[in-house]
Amino acid sequence: MTEQGRLVLAGAPIGQAGDVSPRLRAALESADVVAAEDTRRLRRLANDIGAEIGGRVVSYYDQNEAARAVELLEALKDGRTVLIITDAGMPGVSDPGYRLTHLAVEAGVTVTALPGPSAVTTALAVSGLPSDRFCFEGFPPRKPGDRARRLGALAVEERTMVFFEAPHRLATALAAMADAFGADRPAAVCRELTKTYEEVRRGGLGELAEWAAKGVKGEITVVVAGHVAEAGEPDLDELVAEVDRRAADGEPRKAAIVEVAKAAGIPKRDLYDAVHRRTPTP
Incomplete structure (x- = not known):
């Protein structure tokens, strides 16, 4: 019986080739198959770090990820070592990689990672915002309605939030965040991290949207401060629990939301959103 191979998720530099670790250089040279989001960028990186790619190089990007994952899984089952590398950062984190990782785990194939620089934690560190607790939200939805709903659901998120965004959509996304979180909510826009023209712009969301x-231009990571409850502000968790208690006693949930919101002095829409975020759907 052929021994199964190994899937290696390789973290790529987010800007500087000098951030490559010796382990990544060695892995690029020894892997049987290297699946790259952009094969040209891979070869440029290999040239910059003096690595000789010894295995077969194949493309692995959003449009062919599903089909290529099946092909690469067969290589893993045949005992090959397959290395995935994206343009920057860790495969599977807002980049191709999840599908093959999921298939490999289901097939009992060993999955390991070569950690590398991360735009998420780098931006968080330089933002000047609280970093003890945070959540990564990836790219906001492109459609206005979907984006508004997603951001509205995060309005009372207490952890610092990290987003990715395309430069041509940044102003629109920041304006939507200002609408959902408030124009004065502290944030930082981190552009071209670790690169020559690195820039970190800090300020309120409204101010940043105007800027x-x-x-x-460039690669963008946005860090937004979490919600801070003001003194005397109702605890939404307690209000949701009160709605649940009323519903358990037979009161229609919609009526309970209206009454509890009225008693707490908050918009019923805020409590409605909180209830549907935090109460599992039967």
């Missing part, structure tokens, strides 16, 4: 409207 971005003038045009921004």
Whole structure:
């Protein structure tokens, strides 16, 4: 019986080739198959770090990820070592990689990672915002309605939030965040991290949206402060629990939301959103 191979998720530099570890250089040279989001960028990186790619190089990007994952799984089952590398950061984190990882885990194939620089934690560290607790939200939805709903659901998120965004959508996304979180909510826009023209712009979301409207280029990571409850502000968890108690006693949930919101002095829409975020759907 052929021994199964190994899947290696390789973290790529987010800007500087000098951030490559000796382990990544060695892995690129020894892997049987290297699946790259952009094969040209891979070869440029290999040239920059003096690595000789010894195995077969194949493309592995959003449009062919599903089909290629099946092909690569067969290579793993045949005992090959398959290395996935994206343009920057860790495969599977807002980049191709999840599908093959999921298939490999289901098939009992060993999955390991070569950690590398992360735009998420780098931006968080330089933002100046609280970093003891945070959540990564990836790219906000592109459609206005979907984006508004997603951000609205995060309005009372207490952890610092990290987003990715394309430069041409940044101003729109920041304006939507200002609407959902408040124009004065502290945030940082981190552009071209670790690169020559690295820039970190800090301020309120409204101010940052105005700045971005003038045009921004490069790779963007946005860090937004979490919600801070003001003194005397109702505890939404307690209000949701009160709605649940009333519903358990037979009161229609919609009526309970209206009454509890009225008694707490908050918009019923806020409590409605909180109830449907935190109460599992039967």
